[in-house]
Amino acid sequence: MAINSTGIHQIQWRDYYELTKPRVVMLMLLTSVIGMFLAVPGMVPLDILVFGNLGIAFCAGSAAAVNHLVDRHIDTKMARTSNRPIAKGRVEPTKAIAFALSLGVTGMFILLVFVNALTAWLTLISLLGYAVIYTMFLKRATPQNIVIGGLAGAAPPLLGWTAVTGEVHGHALLLVLIIFAWTPPHFWALAVHRKEEYAKADIPMLPVTHGIPYTNLNIVLYTFILLAVSLLPFATAMFGWLYLLGAVVLGFGFVYWSFVMLIGKKPNAGMETFKYSIIYLMALFFIMLLDHYLIEV
CATH class of the missing domain: 1.10.357.140 (UbiA prenyltransferase)
Known part of the structure; x- marks a missing residue:
């Protein structure tokens, strides 16, 4: 008992x-x-x-x-x-x-x-x-x-x-803006993968209401927006060249996965893109931290 x-x-x-x-x-x-x-x-x-x-x-x-x-x-x-x-x-x-x-x-x-x-x-x-x-x-x-x-x-x-x-502070708002731009492609990638479940639950996610091709196009557009937004901390001298390099490499990695989804030849592309988006955000913020303290030193 x-x-x-x-x-x-x-x-x-x-x-x-x-x-x-x-x-x-x-x-x-x-x-x-x-x-x-x-x-x-x-x-x-x-x-x-x-x-x-x-x-x-x-x-x-x-x-x-x-x-x-x-x-x-x-x-x-x-x-x-x-x-x-x-x-x-x-x-x-x-x-x-x-x-x-x-x-x-x-x-x-x-x-x-x-x-x-x-x-x-x-x-x-x-x-x-x-x-x-x-x-x-x-x-x-x-x-x-x-x-x-x-x-x-x-x-x-x-x-x-x-x-x-x-x-x-303005710099803090730039960090918010990065996550704000990151959220749609991150979540829509999962929504594409789970489209049938969202439809069954009657939740109007973008793939359900507008279809997968339209959603994939939006994911591509948002990854380019995210790439541009992620460069703003460098443009405002918040971070240096280390951050710029990391943001560009990680950003183009996200763009690559968005095009994999758009082309539509990989069956599990939505989940793979979703997983990459999490790695992207974690890595980008770690690079921010590294750049911040390297500059201070």
């Missing part, structure tokens, strides 16, 4: 952990942490590094849990999401609401008390943008859902920057 109780406890713990979309939050925190380091010439204060990212993580996890809750009915219709905790009935909706609220309130408390009010309110706006504006409205309303709603997911480097400096 004790073994069963322990097993149930472990399963529930994993289910609540899954509600926070940990892999998505980890990518957000990577950009938040790097945003903090880019805001200062030396070391980020340890308390800000810890409490800032903890508060952001709690709020992001809260928004993710709301996403699970709101999408529970459509999640059952998609293979990718059918085993999610709420969709499968392993976590009750009322408990998910309580969990999301507790995470959000805790995150806001941490940011307000241990970081600064500007970061707290910007984080709250980002949370509401994803959990309410995108999840509850845009996702079901327009094929441009991910373009408009992507701004909420682009906020972490700005949040990291304001956590350290207490102010919004």
Whole structure:
């Protein structure tokens, strides 16, 4: 009996952990942490590094849990999401609401008390943008859902920057702009791969409403936009030649995969492009960090 109780406890713990979309939050925190380091010439204060990212993580996890809750009915219709905790009935909706609220309130408390009010309110706006504006409205309303709603997911480097400096800076907004331009080709590549599932769930993703060729063309156009936007930090002297080289190489890598999708001869091109897009963003931000400290030295 004790073994069963322990097993149930472990399963529930994993289910609540899954509600926070940990892999998505980890990518957000990577950009938040790097945003903090880019805001200062030396070391980020340890308390800000810890409490800032903890508060952001709690709020992001809260928004993710709301996403699970709101999408529970459509999640059952998609293979990718059918085993999610709420969709499968392993976590009750009322408990998910309580969990999301507790995470959000805790995150806001941490940011307000241990970081600064500007970061707290910007984080709250980002949370509401994803959990309410995108999840509850845009996702079901327009094929441009991910373009408009992507701004909420682009906020972490700005949040990291304001956590350290207490102010919004133009350089931080360039980081937001890069993620904002990156989000559509990143997500549309997955949407192409999962088109039939989105159609079954009646979600108006671009491949469902306008077809795969049109979506692939948009992915190509957005990768060129992303390439241009990614050069702005060099043009504004935020970074040097190392960053420029990295941005160009990584950017043309993304352009290559977008053309692979456009040509349409590789069956799994959508998922391969989606995976590359994640590598692209992680690598680009690591190169930013490297360039930042090499210049300082």
